[in-house]
Amino acid sequence: MKYFSFAVLLGIQNGFTTSASLANEKIYEAAQAKLGDDVLLSSTVTAASRSDSGHRILVSSPEGKQLIQADKLIIAVPPLLQNLEPFDLGDRETEIFAQFDSSFYHTTILRLSGVPNNVQIFNRGVDTPYNIPVLPGAYVFYPSQIPNLFTGFFGGGTVELSEDEVREIIIDNALQLRNAGYDVSDPEVLAYGNHSPFQLIVSSQAIANGFYRDLYSLQGLRKTWYTGAAWHAHDSAALWRFTERLLNERVIVG
Incomplete structure (x- = not known):
């Protein structure tokens, strides 16, 4: 119901909101311009050490390996184990994320x-x-x-x-x-x-057993927060709002 929401129905009926140039990448280009040299493109996290006292993230980039030190971490990739393997997952994180399956x-x-x-x-x-x-x-x-x-x-x-x-x-x-x-x-x-993996799902039995309660309990654990469709919906506008609230109400003030 969150994926096929009332907002989506209105978009189908009246047309979806987009930029005047019809170029969806403009918002990301604007973000890159604002962040400047702090953006690492074509880069991959290869290892991480995460703790309540801070994070050390090793990244492989076209310029070579770089070590990032941060107090807090936000992860936006689909939370499948193969994507999160370099992020030093604990047993509780591994048990929850391992239940996800996806479509293509x-x-x-x-x-x-x-x-x-x-x-x-x-x-x-x-x-x-x-x-x-x-x-x-x-x-x-x-x-x-x-x-x-x-x-x-x-x-x-x-x-x-x-x-x-x-x-x-x-x-x-x-x-x-x-x-x-x-x-x-x-x-x-x-x-x-x-665009695979897409629309992460778990079994109905997992939902009945409290999967999404357990999933959301990971927000803030080891000073790590998550955003993305698996945490909300495949809806760009809704995800921007979700991420803004996450930053302002949980990450920045926490």
Whole structure:
């Protein structure tokens, strides 16, 4: 319900708010300009020592290894064990984060002739309960402002697919539009992005056992705080608000 919220419904109905330039990266460029040399790009945390008295974070960057010392730490990556392995997790953290599973999500730009530019194509299962599509597969093809170019969103399944496998299934899904009477020929994937892991989940039994109570109890433990979709929702505006409140009410004053 948080993922498919009232705000999302209003966005679908009235249009989503975006920048005048339609460039979503502008907010990150502004943040980078403000932070200046304190931003490390193309860098990876390789080891960390975390304690209530402070943190020591070893980072591998294009300029070589760098040691960061900090009083507090905010982590925004998807909290899967393989992502958090360098962060010196304790037993309690490991036990909680190990329960997460995730789905997979890919975005594409597709050249798709034979489909009108004012038509959105939603994947629906013909012979499945509630017409849920067979996944992994395309969720939807959205028309763009450029004729014959569509944005395609793809996901589902429990096994991560290669880029070639995703492209093949996307093209096969597009060709099935012929069954709906569209004169589709030679679909082509022009651009591809992999946003996996996506939408972290746990079992219903874990939720009943208090998983999210235990998860939120980690906020502030060992002077470490967390933000990101796993802690709130896959909603950019909601996450900005969540992070602002986390900083102002918990991190800065703590």
